[in-house]
Amino acid sequence: MSKSPQSAVDFAIHTRALNLWYGSFQALFDVNLDIKQGMITSLIGPSGCGKSTFLRSVNRINERLGYARIEGAIEVMKRNVYDPEVELIQVRKQVGMVFQRPNPLPISIRDNILFGHRLHSKSKGDEDDIVEEALRKVLLWDKVKDRLKDKATGLSLEEQQKLCIARLLPVKPSVLLMDEPCSALDPKGTEAVEELIWELRGEYTILIVTHNMAQARRASEECIFMLMGKVIEHSATEEMFVTPAQAETADYIEGRYG
Amino acid sequence: MAENPHSLDDFDRRTPDWYVDRLMQSLVFIGGFSAIVFILGIFLFVAKEGLGFVTTDFDPVEFFTTEYWAPSDEDAPEFGILALIAGTAAVTGLAMLVAIPFALGAAIYIGEFATGKTREFLKVLVELLAAIPSVVWGFIGLSIMNPLIIAVFDVPVGLNVLNAGIILGLMAAPIMTSIAEDALKAVPDRYREAAEAMGATRWQVIVKVVLPAAKNGLLGAVLLGVGRGFGETMAVLMATGHSVNLPTSVFDSVRALTATIAAELGETAVGSEHYGALFTIGIFLFLITFVINMTADLIVRGVRKG
Numbered sequence: 001m002s003k004s005p006q007s008a009v010d011f012a013i014h015t016r017a018l019n020l021w022y023g024s025f026q027a028l029f030d031v032n033l034d035i036k037q038g039m040i041t042s043l044i045g046p047s048g049c050g051k052s053t054f055l056r057s058v059n060r061i062n063e064r065l066g067y068a069r070i071e072g073a074i075e076v077m078k079r080n081v082y083d084p085e086v087e088l089i090q091v092r093k094q095v096g097m098v099f100q101r102p103n104p105l106p107i108s109i110r111d112n113i114l115f116g117h118r119l120h121s122k123s124k125g126d127e128d129d130i131v132e133e134a135l136r137k138v139l140l141w142d143k144v145k146d147r148l149k150d151k152a153t154g155l156s157l158e159e160q161q162k163l164c165i166a167r168l169l170p171v172k173p174s175v176l177l178m179d180e181p182c183s184a185l186d187p188k189g190t191e192a193v194e195e196l197i198w199e200l201r202g203e204y205t206i207l208i209v210t211h212n213m214a215q216a217r218r219a220s221e222e223c224i225f226m227l228m229g230k231v232i233e234h235s236a237t238e239e240m241f242v243t244p245a246q247a248e249t250a251d252y253i254e255g256r257y258g
Numbered sequence: 259m260a261e262n263p264h265s266l267d268d269f270d271r272r273t274p275d276w277y278v279d280r281l282m283q284s285l286v287f288i289g290g291f292s293a294i295v296f297i298l299g300i301f302l303f304v305a306k307e308g309l310g311f312v313t314t315d316f317d318p319v320e321f322f323t324t325e326y327w328a329p330s331d332e333d334a335p336e337f338g339i340l341a342l343i344a345g346t347a348a349v350t351g352l353a354m355l356v357a358i359p360f361a362l363g364a365a366i367y368i369g370e371f372a373t374g375k376t377r378e379f380l381k382v383l384v385e386l387l388a389a390i391p392s393v394v395w396g397f398i399g400l401s402i403m404n405p406l407i408i409a410v411f412d413v414p415v416g417l418n419v420l421n422a423g424i425i426l427g428l429m430a431a432p433i434m435t436s437i438a439e440d441a442l443k444a445v446p447d448r449y450r451e452a453a454e455a456m457g458a459t460r461w462q463v464i465v466k467v468v469l470p471a472a473k474n475g476l477l478g479a480v481l482l483g484v485g486r487g488f489g490e491t492m493a494v495l496m497a498t499g500h501s502v503n504l505p506t507s508v509f510d511s512v513r514a515l516t517a518t519i520a521a522e523l524g525e526t527a528v529g530s531e532h533y534g535a536l537f538t539i540g541i542f543l544f545l546i547t548f549v550i551n552m553t554a555d556l557i558v559r560g561v562r563k564g
Contacts, residue, residue, distance in 0.1 A: 061455050066373065092457035099455075103448040106471050115466075116456040167456070 012037040012175050012205035013058060018072035020050075020057055022065070027053045029229045031072075035222075037174075040197065040206045042220035042237065044213060046258030050229040051209045055177050058207065059095040060088060077174055093120050096168030098178040102160035104152035104167075109144055112152045112163055117170040130170045138166040138196055158189030162196060176200070178208040182215065194219045213253060217241050225249045301544065308541045311534025321538070327502045327513075329522070329532040337535045339542075341502045345512030348505045349422045349494060350487030356427025357434055357483050362476070364431070365438035370464055381439075388432035392493040399425040399497030413509045417499035420508040425497045426490055430483040437482060441475020441558075442468060474557050481554035485547050491516040515539050 013035040020028035028050050035041050043051040053062065060081060062068040073080045081091045093116075104112050113131045131148065135141040140162050144155070152163055161181060168176060178197070182190040197206060198219060210216050216223055216237065223237040225248075233240060233249045244250040252258050315337075324338030368380050399421050407416035445468050453463045469476070491514075499511025500521065519536050526533040 059455060061451065064451065064454065089457045089459065092455060097455040099448065099452065101448060103452040105449055105452060105467055115453070115458075119457050119462060164452075171457070 010037055011035060012077060013207065014075040014078075016073045016075075018054075018057070018074060019070070020053060020062070021069045022053075023067050027229050028057070031231055033224065033231060033234060035205065035207060037205050038202045039222055040201045040208060040220045041222040041224060042216035043207065043209045043224050043226060044211075044216045044252075045226035045232075046252065047211075049226040051224075051226050052179055053229075054226070055179055055207060055209050058175070058177055059092055059097050061097060089120075093171050094173055095175045095177060096171070096173040098161070098164050098168070098176065098181045100180045101184050102157055102164050104155070104160050104163050106151060106153050108149045109152045109155070109163065110148040113167045113170065116167055120171050134166040134169045135163075137169055137200075138162040139192075140166060156189075158185050158192055161185060161189070161193055165193075165196065165200075173204065175205045175207065178206065180209055180211060183211065190215070213241075225252065227252070304537055304540045304544060308534060308537030310529070311531060311538050312541075315531055315534070316538065321535075325502070325504050327518070329526075329535055335531060337531075339515065339539060341504050342513055342515045342518055342539070344504050345419075345498065345502075346488060346494075346514040346516070348419045348508075348512060349426055349498060349514060350484060352419055352423025352508065353426035353430055353487045354480065354483060356424055357431040358480060360427070360431045361434035361438055361479065361483070364435040365442055365479075366464060368435070369439045369442035370460070370468065384432045384435050384439075388436065390429075392429065392490060393496075395425050395429050396493040396496030399493060403497065407509075411509065415499060415509075415511055417497055418509050418511045419498070419505050421499075422494050422497040422512075422514075423508070425493050426487055429490065429493060430486045433486065434479045434483040437479035437558075438472075438476050441472040441479060444475060445471045478554040478558035481550055481557070485550040485554065488543065488550065489516060489547050491520050495520055515543055519543075 011034045013033065015031050015033045018028055018031040019026065031050075031054060043055065045051050056062045057068075057070060058074055058076065058081070062070075070082060073082055075081070076091070076094055079086060081095075096116075105115060107115075110127075110131050113134050114127055117125070117127075117130055132141060132145075135144065140159060143159065144150075152160065155163060161184070165176075165181075181197070182193050185193060194215065197208065200206060201221070208216075208220060210219075220237050223235065223240045224231060225233045225240065225244075225246075227248055233244060233246045235245065240249065241253060244253060321337055321339060322343070323340055324336070325341035325344075326336040326338045327341060328334075328336040364380075364384065368377055368384070372380055400417070403421045403425065404416035407413065407418070407421055411420075449467050449471060450463050453467045454460075458466065494514045495517035498514060498517065500513050500517055501511040502513050503510050505512050519539055522532070523536050526536065
């Protein structure tokens with residue numbers, strides 16, 4: 001893969017001088033990042049370092065709060081998502097998100113999978129095929145194929161989180177944002193979801209926030225370390241964990257704070 | 259043992275706090291228990307007074323299916339409450355047609371769109387509206403709605419189903435708004451966030467996610483409004499025209515079950531047939547509102563659990 005910044009297709013997310021304030025509190029300082037397409041990039045750093053804030057500004061879900069203000073730009077697939085001409089709906093279609101706590105809607109498994117699809121595509125398509133394909137992709141099909149009409153909220157947490165990933169796939173996003181997707185799961189569930197995320201790489205650009213450094217190490221290809229709203233280091237995961245370039249990174253990885 | 263300053267005797271020592279605690283427990287118990295006793299007492303009283311009529315002169319078929327209410331006719335008094343049931347049902351039905359859109363709209367605006375000060379202000383305003391005495395609403399019906407209806411629709415009388423329905427709808431809307439807003443608030447925010455993150459507009463979030471998730475609570479709100487409509491007396495007495503009538507249009511004057519009791523009970527001889535018949539209406543109203551409120555309560559509870 002070429003690393004030259006001119007070959008634009010290689011970068012799924014590109015930010016320029018991104019600053020973000022919650023009211024008068026500045027949460028992000030001049031974030032400049034190039035996140036490679038088709039890779040799993042993890043965001044690590046101590047609580048309050050801005051990693052979730054950054055993640056949540058890529059699909060503009062931060063705007064729900066009403067008091068977040070942003071300067072600079074985030075380009076997803078070459079389009080600045082903060083361009084006034086860009087429609088929010090299209091951003092959300094292009095950029096899927098998985099939350100910390102699995103949040104399937106209180107409707108059937110099948111309707112959950114089709115929720116996004118029905119919002120974005122006017123033609124019905126073959127809904128049965130769409131459901132099956134999405135559920136097969138997240139390895140849930142065999143488990144739930146006989147109870148697609150059951151409420152999704154009755155599934156185990158691990159299954160719920162897989163479903164939350166599966167329901168993003170039918171609208172064919174290019175980027176998946178994951179905000180500590182395993183933190184509500186037990187070790188077995190964590191392993192299963194991590195494996196699933198690993199399977200999805202290549203096809204989707206995945207940006208994953210994690211508190212768990214071991215998870216970042218085993219489940220991502222590139223790693224970004226943030227501290228106090230600033231990006232300290234961005235390199236290949238192996239490199240960061242073996243030979244961190246910055247002293248702060250080394251201290252954090254070795255557990256001296258955070 | 260004697261050297262230990264904290265002898266075992268301390269364990270039996272009762273401080274004033276202990277007595278206060280005991281006293282308060284008893285008081286609260288008596289308070290809670292007496293509420294139940296009073297309610298049962300009221301029910302037994304109404305039942306006893308009505309039962310004399312039910313067991314002697316009561317013909318359920320005549321009572322519920324004829325529309326002739328002439329209890330003070332000396333030769334052949336007639337006790338048919340069909341017209342009164344129809345009057346109450348017509349007014350309540352129209353009231354719900356008025357109240358549901360208002361209440362639902364207000365609840366959605368307050369719960370999903372309004373923020374900060376606007377929201378707090380509106381909530382206080384709704385509570386304030388719910389506290390307007392019903393006689394004031396009745397007065398509005400008599401003195402404002404009545405001439406208005408006569409002028410607008412060119413009908414001889416403005417005290418009718420339409421008048422009472424609108425007044426009762428406006429009366430029931432605030433409490434329905436309040437309960438409906440609670441139901442919307444009970445929908446976890448992560449559902450909204452999930453739907454928005456998938457690209458739903460706010461309206462789609464409300465229609466496809468919030469309303470379906472809150473539907474039981476909303477149904478409970480409507481049922482409580484219906485219960486309110488059945489039980490309301492004063493405003494209905496003043497705005498319906500109070501004439502026994504099977505309504506065929508919204509411009510017909512009617513009479514409600516509650517209003518009949520309120521208007522006639524003071525002028526009947528205690529223990530007479532008429533007196534018993536009024537209490538039988540009371541039992542009937544009691545049962546209806548009990549069933550409606552119970553259903554609403556069960557539905558709303560179901561929401562909390564589910």
